[in-house]
Amino acid sequence: MRVTIIYDSGYGHTQKQALAVAEGVHRVPEAEATLLAVGDGDIAWEALADSDAIIFGSPTYNGTISARLKKFMEDSTRPAWMPMAWRNKIAAGFTNSGAQHGDKLNSLVTMALFAAQHGMIWVGLDLFPGNTADxxxxxxxxxxxxxxxxxxxxxxxxxxxxxxxxxxxxxRVAELTRQFKANA
Structure with missing residues (x-):
């Protein structure tokens, strides 16, 4: 089972978050996490098409996703959206900003809408908000x-x-992807 984490990171903070997402994927037996940074060059569209789940990640800049992740989204039209190559794949997202809140929700909404346009199935968090910083x-x-x-x-x-x-x-994404595949 392959979970691809496609992300952008301007200063390394969101990359650190992406690595933590991958660590969580690896906790699930038979789950493999692949990290793809949009700033590293050409996008491996075939790898994304072969994935069972795709997790999107971006820093939140000025209340939305980074320009590089937005470009990735726009570039996905021909290789992924038109053939509906990601239809019924599990999707999720993560974001990071310098501000405590910083309009991060808008970044996640942007990712969820993008996933919906591709016919993907969005997975959110199932964690109650923590009351302390730890x-x-x-x-x-x-x-x-x-x-x-x-x-x-x-x-x-x-x-x-x-x-x-x-x-x-x-x-959570890896567990739900495994469950989804077992019932497909």
């Missing part, structure tokens, strides 16, 4: 994993609870 889902997102990063090295931020939230999302 609890998962401390930001209180339901549509996907949200993280906040200070303007410091990615080694220091985002904090552990945000990474636990991202890992939980990866594990």
């Amino acid at each position: 609890q998962p889902n401390r930001i209180g997102g339901w549509l996907g994993a949200m993280a906040q990063s200070d303007d410091v090295s990615p080694e220091l931020s985002p904090i552990a609870s945000d990474l636990k939230t991202a890992a939980h999302l990866g594990q």
Whole structure:
């Protein structure tokens, strides 16, 4: 079972979140996580088509996804949208910003709408909001994993609870993908 995590990361903070998502995917037996950074060059459209689930990730800049992830979305029209290559694949998303809230929900809505246009099945979080900074889902997102990063090295931020939230999302996507495939 292949889960592809396609993401953008401007300074390394969202990449750290992507790695945590992959860690969560790997917790599920027979699940394989593949990381694809949109800033690394050509997109492996075949790898995405062969995936059982796709998790989208982006920093939130100015209240929405990054320009590079938006370009990826626009570039997907011919190789993925027109042939409906991602129809019935499981999808989810994560985002990160410098502000505690920073309109991250808008980024997740953008990703969920994009997934819906491709006929994908969106998976949100099943975590109650944490009450303290050391609890998962401390930001209180339901549509996907949200993280906040200070303007410091990615080694220091985002904090552990945000990474636990991202890992939980990866594990949840892998578990639901396995369940979906078993019942297909």
